Amino acid sequence: SILKKYSKPKKVVDFEITGETATRVLKTEPSIESVGAELQGNQVTLDLIVLASGFVSDISVVKCEKEALKEKAINFTKGLVFNKISGDIRQHGRIKMLFVVDQDEN
Secondary structure, X not given: OHHHHHHOOOXXXXXXXEEHHHXXXXXXOOOOOOOOOOOOOOEEEEEEEEEOOOEEEEEEEXXXXXXXXXXXXXXXXXXXXXXXXXXXXXXXXXXXXXXXXXXXXX
C-alpha cells in the first residue's frame, strides 16, 4: 500500500562496532539524514572511546572513502549512547559504517 511505502523509515547507515565497546548495549542510535546517490555505498571507519557514562569521546577517522561523509559519520558516532557501567573505564572500539538507503523490495 502507499501508506506502508511512506511510513517505513529509510535506513541510511549500516554499521558494525568492534573492540571492547562491542560488549556494551547500544541505548540510543541517532537519526541521520540521507546522503546523495553519489555517496551511497561508501564506507567510513572510525576509532572511538566509550566512557563509563555510555557517551562516546575521542573519535578519530581511520578510513573515509568520500570526504563528504566524514562529518556525517563523526556526528552520527557522537550521538551513539551505550549502557552505563561502574568505574572510571574507557573502552576502545571501532565503528565501520556503510552509507546506504533501503530500497523497497518488490
